[in-house]
Amino acid sequence: MTMLLEMRNITKTFPGVKALDDVSLAVREGEIHAICGENGAGKSTLMKVLSGVYPAGSYQGEIVYDGARAEFRDIRDSEERGIIIIHQELALVPLLSIAENIFLGNERGRNGVIDWPETFRQTEGLLAKVGLRETPGARVESLGVGKQQLVEIAKALSKNVRLLILDEPTAALSEADSQALLDLLLGLKAQGVTSIIISHKLNEVRRVADTVTVIRDGATISTTDARGGTLTEDRIVRDMVGRDMAHRFPDRDRRAGDVVFELRNWNVRHPEQRDRRMIRDLSMQVRAGEVVGIAGLMGAGRTELAMSVFGRSYGRDITGEALIHGRPVDLSTVDRAIAAGLAYVTEDRKSLGLILDETIRRNVSLANLDAVATRGVIEEARETEVAETYRQSLRIRTPGVFQKVMNLSGGNQQKVVLAKWLFTEPEVLILDEPTRGIDVGAKYEIYNIINELSAAGKAVVMISSEMPELLGMCDRIHVMNEGCFVGELTAAEASQEAIMSLIVKE
Incomplete structure (x- = not known):
């Protein structure tokens, strides 16, 4: 040849x-x-x-x-x-x-x-x-x-x-x-x-x-x-x-607490085709300290579900009930969803998750500006302090928080997105393809952050197209097809074969 x-x-x-x-x-x-x-x-x-x-x-x-x-x-x-x-x-x-x-x-x-x-x-x-x-x-x-x-x-x-x-x-x-x-x-x-x-x-x-x-x-x-x-x-x-990785996914002490987040009979119609239901009578629960996965093929409705929940960022004629800690919450706008304790890490970090031409400092504070402002004026010293704290705790590899996000690697950009939402102190964190386009070393660090969040009692929902990732990280996996859940598997029951059999089941 x-x-x-x-x-x-x-x-x-x-x-x-x-x-x-x-x-x-x-x-x-x-x-x-x-x-x-x-x-x-x-x-x-x-x-x-x-x-x-x-x-x-x-x-x-x-x-x-x-x-x-x-x-x-x-x-x-x-x-x-x-x-x-x-x-x-x-x-x-x-x-x-x-x-x-x-x-x-x-x-x-x-x-x-x-x-x-x-x-x-x-x-x-x-x-x-x-x-x-x-x-x-x-x-x-x-x-x-x-x-x-x-x-x-x-x-x-x-x-x-x-x-x-x-x-x-x-x-x-x-x-x-x-x-x-x-x-x-x-x-x-x-x-x-x-x-x-x-x-x-x-x-x-x-x-x-x-x-x-x-x-x-x-x-x-x-x-x-x-x-x-x-x-x-x-x-x-x-x-x-440059080193062996004995385990692709870090170990985690799996202890689920009380129900933190719940959806009941959630329905969403297509934003332009009103006769087309994208999400159909969907219900789910996520407990404190639990990582719940959502598996499915492209077009199953996973991202549409996440965006419709997060401030109705997708869809129209949305019906159903959302509860956090057993109390109904208003998720009708992004501001209200954040105030209720919800955070959403989008699958498209470059277009929807970050302002690439801005610094790490500015990106970290974006979703919670009130926390770094006094009477509507941003305190730059406080903003810098917050960003530096997350830079260290999430191990963002960069000379400093004044670096523009566009100059970071994919893994470090994803950490900045996580920092932005962690600064809002959410009760529920929805992760949509959290390791897309990230190398194996950076993936492991993201997995460790997810484990730390679950250990702190957060309720985590993980959407991923990588089945090994769902199998390695989740306590339970909902299998989604054509806008509704077609099955649920515990970590012990789940396998790639079991997930695919639910997807193709008529």
Whole structure:
């Protein structure tokens, strides 16, 4: 098998930081090559060098592509050679349709006139390939994060792709949709498409990768042939973090107290399609010190449930009753939900959870400004003190609280979101995909924080598309399908097979 790509001795420096230090990567034609490493290890930076986001001349080293030295000036330059990158940060226009997004800058037409029937026909074929059932004319803003990721992949497939680079492609996808995407990558491989996949989901890496390269602290640690089935997750983790991780999930003293949070007969209709019920007669309880999981495929209604509860941020004609400590509470607005003791950590931390261009200090205080203000004026010293306290207690890796959140790794950004909500002193904490796009080392730290919250008597609801995460962290798991709970499993009863059997049960 010939080499399609060689990156030799790549060094990339930003002011005060050496992001890549003499990194080399060799990718064979027709293979799936996985790149693993903790957040901040340099994986995405290396791919930005390859794709021309960081142009030739801004780094040291050389790129050899298809047997010839390549110096890409920008991303369009690399795309013309068949290198397509899908970034972790989605690059879609929310107000445009799926079809318009897929062919934006690559329109189907003649003499400056777009051929809409052909555009929609090709879009339907691409959506079928990625398993997305939406219509080509549907607006992207109406889609969840996972479905938007599938649109990005369809957009990449619309181009003459030879080397497909995917940065955390399944981070926002459910278990079933992730498997469908991995099957799609294997199908593309059979058609001769070479792929580079950056992923924290090591079970997925082992399933599809022919070769695995681990990068740590901006340097290449190992490159291993994964085709023989001898490469273990423990070996990858050891190379990623520099130490063994005997247990993926921290131990926890599981002691449930009295019921803290309860929903009774909760119903939610679609915000635009009033005849469509998204949540149907749903009831649940969460006790003090308990972590209750919600499992389900994409579209089951998990995020819609969480957002409808948190200040009616989603849906209309919401009916039912919510109780905290046995007393009915008003959750009709976000302010009232926070005042009642509810906090919601969204699945989309960059768009909905944080103000990326602001400092850690400002982000931490956002949901509870009254606590750092006197007569409506923010006391900056108090705000700094609060942020510093959470920086230390949550082990946020940063020089100080005046650092902008956009400059933090994914794991540290998630800790800032948690700090923001912990500062409101909630009784109930809803976590929606709390470790999405986070490496195994940072995941373990988030799990420890969740355990500390449960030990303090908080009621925790965890929504996750990663079944091992639910199995490793939750006391009980509700299985959700088509807007209602179809089963409940204790920690002792729960398994991936048991969860899936409830999902597919008619």
